[in-house]
Amino acid sequence: MKFSDGYWRVREGFTAAWARQTYSVRRVDDGLRVLASAGLVHGDRGATLGGPVFTVSLSTPAEGVIRVVEEHYRGRVDNGPHFRLNVDENAPFEIFEEDGATGLRSGDLEAVVSAPGEIFSLDFRSGGKTLTGTSYKGLGVYGERLRDFDRNRTHLDPEEVSGSSRNYMREQLRLGLDEKVYGFGERFGHFVKNGQTVEMWNSDAGTSSDAVYKEIPFYWTNKGYGVFVNHPEDVSFEVGSETVGKVQFSTRGERLEYYVIAGPEPKDVLRRYTALTGRAPYLPSWSYGLWLTTSFLTDYDDDTVAGFVDGMRDRDIPLSVFHYDCYWLRPYHWCDFEWDGDMFHDPRGTIAEHHRKGLKVCVWINPYLSSVSPLYDEAVDGGYLIRLADGSPYATDFWQPGMGLVDFTNPEAREWYCSKLGKLLDMGVDCFKTDFGESAPTDVVYHDGSDPIAMHNYYTYLYNQTVYRYLEQRQGKGEAVLFARSATVGGQQFPVHWGGDCESSYAAMAESLRGGLSLMSSGFGFWAHDIGGFEGDPGPDLYKRWVQFGLLSTHSRLHGSKTVRVPWAFDEESCDVLRRFTKLKLSLLPYLARGSQQVSEEGVPLMRPMALEFPHDPAAQYLDRQYMLGDDLLVAPVFSPDGTVEYYVPEGEWTNYLTGETVVGPKWVTGEFDYMSLPLMVRPGAVIAVQENRNDTEGDLLDDATLKVFSPEALADEGKTVVLRRGFEEDAPCVEFHVRRVGSTVEATCSDPTLTWTLACGEARGVVESGKASVMI
CATH class of the missing domain: 2.60.40.1180 (Golgi alpha-mannosidase II)
Known part of the structure; x- marks a missing residue:
């Protein structure tokens, strides 16, 4: 939200007060407490009458991270929800003084507050360099008023603030020359966010606008730091857009909390951010194979599905997962977890047949209930739905008739919802596509009393967490998989996420990639998209190009809306292309396994x-x-x-x-x-482990593998050690290969002398003896 009218004036309709002078700085148990006055106080105690006065608290939740809490009126009721953070209450910090200023140091990151009596400023430094900071007219409180006021006022009286219809807290952090800003979750516009207004509000809106399914109030810059704004509600960012040299963020209320996260490299920022907000778990190997869906609005039944599955097998296209989209359910009954018996006569038997063919089975679900379904009455009687103020269930015709939303703040509702999922798991279903979750209303009452505005974005966290944790409970750690559309902070713990409803066009394919790269910049490690595009018919040309892209993404799913995505629906060459790139991805599973380890253990995206x-x-x-x-x-x-x-x-x-x-x-x-x-x-000097004849996702990832060395002259004199994993599981054994140049020869040594493998440089292949191999460059 913009509050300014140019550089000097406040936008009409608002009054403003800013932290102008540092009044006092004192040490408290967890860090520093600063009072900053909106007016100048120079020895005149009368100038301290009234306010506003801002309280700024500095602490550290983890090494290299500094938490900033800025408050106007303290002690306001906070009903939540709150992002679940991994905070170290005993994280070490130092308090220091220099030239009258006071600072807090956490690791290599410092926050320095100007001395009492000076103009208020707060600077963040690391490695001897200033990263960013705020000063006068950065931190402020804005009152939105319904009457005219004097636009030339530089600050407002406390009565005016309390009499405003709404208050907003705003902060501005400086941007340096040539500083680029990245992140904010899934964003389909320009990848570099400078010059953009970015709103934190999830929406079911497709991929071709500034509305998104996955908002993340976190960004990092090419100057070696990141900023996380710890508010699940509708935070608004102005990224060099209201004030060209600053990132501005604001939200309603009297309190603003953000974390500055040190680098020095962007990967270091992501490591610290994901340590704070959670990291993606290990995923089973089968999730990395090819997923095929029924598409969305296409008519399909048992025969259609069998034709899809057998058609892929007959064309030698390895398939890992088959997904039943919405119409496995009865019309007007979404989502009551009951198969449409007219179209699917023996779901249990059909799923068993899929398993016999080596496939996993996924089914579409969402957190909404049609009032046509008997399950709706069960939910109403149990008190499992989000309610209006008068106690009746919230209802809308937006997606299904008289639709209600499951209240995941209610433990009994979560248990009830999972009991319905359990019946599907008992049938043999392996995973769920957790669609929707972006449309939580704001004029409702939640079981736990949460603020409904803050719950709008947070609802998806509880929804996906509920389903993921239940899968993990039933199937064991490392086997749970979702295919989720909506997310907020921490949602990376419940993978995989896909990019949502995009058009079938080259422009939409590019915007999907921008959205994925933006999400990968925001703490998420795995991502997929609808190969071929969701809306429209891609035609053979676009389909084949999207197949290439899709099979070189972390997860790969063929999906559309009114048209199917089996390759023979386009042309026979499409079958050839899909076969080639599916087998290429399977051959790269040993390489991808190492990347998946970096996601789960470091928070670095694949x-x-x-x-x-x-x-x-x-x-x-x-x-x-x-x-x-x-x-x-x-x-x-x-x-x-x-x-x-x-x-x-x-x-x-x-x-x-x-x-x-x-x-x-x-x-x-x-x-x-x-x-x-x-x-x-x-990359020069890379060592890529592949299994060139792999046709599925099962078994040891290193036995009979080939280590391909590229541009070996780029290897350092001491060589490089490559750590590879024999599987995707968290406890999969790791094997080390040490690769080095010796004159015109490349040598490799394996830490497991029993492993069968091959060394290759170009077309030349090395012979392995007792875990050692060499090949001429």
Whole structure:
């Protein structure tokens, strides 16, 4: 929200007061407590009568993180909800003084407050450099008024603040010269957020606007720090848009809380942020294979599904998961968890047949209940639905007739909801697509008394958490998987998330990637999208290009709306392309397993923006049509019908994994690619473990693997140690390979001498003896 009218004046309709002078700074048990007055106090005690006065509290929840709480009126009732954070109550900190100013230090991060009597300022420093900070007219309280007022006033009286119709707390943190801002969750517009207004409000709105399914009030910059605003409600950001040199954030109320997170590298910021808000768990190997759905509004029954599954098998296209979308349910009965018996005669038997064919089964669900279903009456009688103030259930015709929403703040409602999921699991269902969750109303009453405005975004956390934890309880740790659309802070703990409803066009494919890269910049590690696009018919050309992109994403699902996404519905070449890239992804499972470990143990995403992987390369700062898949693979999808791609490679000799051609960077490259290829470039000195004949996701990921060494001259003299995993499970054994150059030879040594493997440099293959191998460069 914008509060200013140009640089000097306050926007009409608001009155304002700002923290102008530091009045006092004192140490408290958990850090520092600062009083900042809105007026100047220079020895005149009469100037201390009235206010406003701001209380600023500094503490540390973890090493390298500083928490800032800014309050106007303290002690206001807070009914929640609150993001669930991993706070170390005993995190060490230091208080220091310099030149009259006082600071709090946590690790290498410092927050320094100006001396009492000076103009108020708060600066954040790390590594001897100032990262960002605020000063006079940064921290402020704004009263939204319904009457005219004097726009030339520089501050307001306390009576005016309390008499305002609404109050907002606002903060502004400085941006440096050439500083770029990234993050804020799933955003489909420009990847660099400078110049944008970013609203934290989940919405069921598709992928082609500034509305999103996944809002995350967190950003990081290329200057080596991040900022997390700890409010689940509708935080509004002005990113160099209201004041060009500042990031502004504001929310309703009298209190504003944010965390400054140190780097120095962007990955370090994400490590600290995800340690605070939670990390993605390990996922089972089958989740990384190809998912096929029935599509959304297409008519389908047992015969349709069997035709899809058998058609993939007959064309030698490995399939891992089959997903039943909405119409497994009876019309007007969504979502009461009952199969449509007219279309599906023996769900238990059919699911068993899918399992016999090596498939996992996913079914679509949402947290809403149609009043047509008998289950609605059960929910009303049990008190399991969100209520209006008069106690009656909230209802809308938005999605289903007389639809109610499950109240996940009610423990009994959560248990009841999971009991319905349990019946599906008893039938053999393996996972759930947790659709929707973005439309929680704001004029309702929750079981636990939560503020309904704050619950609007937080509802999805409770919804996905409920389903994920129940799956984990039933199936065991490391086996639970969701395919979720909506999210907020902490939602990365309940993967996988997909990008939502996009059009079938090249532009929509690019905007989907921007949304995914923005989400991966915000603490999420896994991401998928609707291959072929959701709305419309992609046609053979776009379908094949989207298949390439989709099978080089962390998770891969064929899905559409009114048209199916089986490849033979387009042309036979589509089958060839899908087969090639599905098998390519399966061959890369050993490589992806290492990347998945980084997601779960470090909070570093498997699919990475170039700015995250190459933060010191100026050319990488704006790139949003290419990305890194893990440490070493650069992917540049084809976004044009003529097959032309313009992409950038950083420094060194990069090798196209599919063609063997090399490019020496830093360099922009333009090339044309057929449907069987695209820029899949390997980093210089990379060691990629593959299993070239793999057709499923089962078994040991390293036995009979090939270690491919690319541009071995880029290996340091001491070589490099590559840690690989024999599976995707959390406790999967790790194996170390040490790879080095010795003259014109590359040598590799394996820590497990019993393992069967091959060493390769280009076409040359090395012979393994007692865990050692060598090959001529």
